[in-house]
Amino acid sequence: MSRSDVLVDADWVQAHLDDPKVVIVEVDEDTAAYDKNHIRNAVRIDWKKDLQDPVRRDFIDQAGFEALLSAKGIANDDTVVLYGGNNNWFASYAYWYFKLYGHGDVRLLDGGRKKWELDSRELVVEQPQRAATQYTAQPADSSIRAFRDDVVNAIGTLNLVDVRSPDEFSGKLLAPAHLPQEQSQRPGHVPSAKNIPWAKNANDDGTFKSDDELKALYEAEGVDLATDTIAYCRIGERSALTWFVLHELLGQENVKNYDGSWTEYGSLVGVPIELGN
Amino acid sequence: MCGAKAGGPDLAGVDVANETIIQGSVTRNDEPVNGYVRLLDENGEFTAEVPTSATGQFRFFARPGKWTLRALVPGATVDRQVVATQGEFTEVAIAV
Numbered sequence: 001m002s003r004s005d006v007l008v009d010a011d012w013v014q015a016h017l018d019d020p021k022v023v024i025v026e027v028d029e030d031t032a033a034y035d036k037n038h039i040r041n042a043v044r045i046d047w048k049k050d051l052q053d054p055v056r057r058d059f060i061d062q063a064g065f066e067a068l069l070s071a072k073g074i075a076n077d078d079t080v081v082l083y084g085g086n087n088n089w090f091a092s093y094a095y096w097y098f099k100l101y102g103h104g105d106v107r108l109l110d111g112g113r114k115k116w117e118l119d120s121r122e123l124v125v126e127q128p129q130r131a132a133t134q135y136t137a138q139p140a141d142s143s144i145r146a147f148r149d150d151v152v153n154a155i156g157t158l159n160l161v162d163v164r165s166p167d168e169f170s171g172k173l174l175a176p177a178h179l180p181q182e183q184s185q186r187p188g189h190v191p192s193a194k195n196i197p198w199a200k201n202a203n204d205d206g207t208f209k210s211d212d213e214l215k216a217l218y219e220a221e222g223v224d225l226a227t228d229t230i231a232y233c234r235i236g237e238r239s240a241l242t243w244f245v246l247h248e249l250l251g252q253e254n255v256k257n258y259d260g261s262w263t264e265y266g267s268l269v270g271v272p273i274e275l276g277n
Numbered sequence: 278m279c280g281a282k283a284g285g286p287d288l289a290g291v292d293v294a295n296e297t298i299i300q301g302s303v304t305r306n307d308e309p310v311n312g313y314v315r316l317l318d319e320n321g322e323f324t325a326e327v328p329t330s331a332t333g334q335f336r337f338f339a340r341p342g343k344w345t346l347r348a349l350v351p352g353a354t355v356d357r358q359v360v361a362t363q364g365e366f367t368e369v370a371i372a373v
């Protein structure tokens with residue numbers, strides 16, 4: 001798999017805005033951002049309303065994913081290009097869902113909404129109308145998803161990559177600094193985890209660094225790319241970006257995203273936690 | 278669109294006394310600019326990033342200490358150093 005199979009630049013998207021077999025999808029942390037404006041012909045997936053189980057803490061199941069994509073007018077053979085704010089955090093999270101449920105051709109827009117805006121490219125208010133489809137999803141691929149016991153069992157054995165900011169890793173902050181710090185769980189990190197903040201994967205404009213730079217980053221931080229890896233953050237969206245880097249860009253075979261992440265682990269009774277750097 | 282507002286977005290429901298708030302606005306020729314503000318720690322490490330609001334405002338919930346704010350707007354990048362204190366608003370007006 002090459003980088004262009006999973007990542008496209010803004011010029012590519014610009015050239016495919018009217019391609020009926022390319023569906024551009026915006027997924028933002030700020031779910032109202034799409035209402036303000038968006039890339040022409042882009043549809044929205046709301047990570048809170050569309051991607052989460054409405055009752056349990058879990059994400060939508062196979063039938064839910066099929067219903068969602070059918071309603072959005074996305075067909076199995078469409079090329080899906082995801083983009084969003086916050087350097088593609090939630091677009092990466094959605095990308096991971098698309099892979100988990102076996103979509104054939106899904107890619108990220110390099111740099112996401114920020115790069116598009118900083119380039120002063122066109123954004124519109126009009127929402128496209130796409131005819132509903134009969135989307136068929138594959139059973140969830142559990143090889144790319146980690147659960148809490150996987151994380152506990154990985155301590156001191158597998159690569160654990162904590163992609164939060166240094167202050168969250170050390171326990172000084174409980175949430176990213178653009179959110180209020182009102183959380184009930186304990187601060188800190190999983191013992192033996194390496195702190196490699198997601199931001200180190202990206203340039204200031206939100207585009208990903210080169211494969212060589214990314215490989216050098218993980219090797220310099222002591223991550224053996226031949227060993228299985230679990231990435232986590234606070235709720236699993238920033239670590240989906242790191243999962244994308246390791247699994248999709250660098251081609252590391254066994255990488256799991258722990259979407260329970262710190263909001264689950266930091267609330268578990270009796271599990272080991274480390275503080276400090 | 279009206280002009281840029283001072284301060285950050287609405288704080289309803291936030292326990293301000295327990296937060297270390299850095300907020301402000303980004304303007305060009307006194308008009309709000311749509312762009313992004315990054316928060317970097319004392320080692321220059323990325324900590325957070327927010328888009329500016331329609332009125333050019335931004336806000337971070339940080340911790341006490343030294344920080345760098347980096348405003349990214351079309352065609353310009355501007356850094357500002359600040360020192361933040363718990364329970365206080367650190368106000369930063371960034372002109373680009």
